[in-house]
């Protein structure tokens with residue numbers, strides 16, 4: 001399973017990229033706004049920090065402007081993935097950009113039928129929003145399971161299921177069990193994955209016993 005970090009905060013990205021466990025980055029207009037940075041500058045900086053796909057989202061909603069924006073974003077670096085919303089114009093843009101060899105992430109996916117359309121439009125990634133479905137009382141993870149199952153029926157499809165709107169470690173675990181190819185995870189949730197009280201307790205006991213030996217490995 002690939003791990004993308006869902007942020008436009010370059011300090012977080014630099015910190016997490018140093019672990020070697022980061023496979024890519026996703027941003028969206030809200031995350032760019034939160035960063036306070038210019039989108040073109042911050043995407044270029046992020047693309048220099050990670051080798052994997054970096055999703056940069058268009059801001060228009062009509063086909064012509066989305067296509068122009070997507071082409072401009074794609075020119076920033078080879079690892080830019082243009083993110084478009086799951087609308088008819090968004091899918092037209094996805095089809096056009098994919099045909100030009102640009103990776104496209106189709107976002108704001110809330111149904112399996114929408115995910116079928118994204119795959120038909122040649123998306124590299126489809127982003128079902130797990131947490132936002134949970135927020136309205138639906139089962140977000142069931143959508144991931146459905147899409148993974150449907151895509152498996154068509155082995156020629158190259159679209160990867162990118163579990164998005166991940167809010168806590170249990171979401172990640174369930175997405176992995178469902179076979180999502182990628183999860184985009186907020187930095188605080190990635191850091192939570194490392195933690196277990198028994199790891200802390202066990203390490204403290206090992207360190208205490210080691211100190212008693214008076215030895216040094218180096």
Ligand code: G3P
Pocket residue numbers: 006026027028129131132164165166167184
């Ligand atoms: O990047 C899209 C997605 O991950 C947003 O998550 O928590 O705002 O629903 P959230």
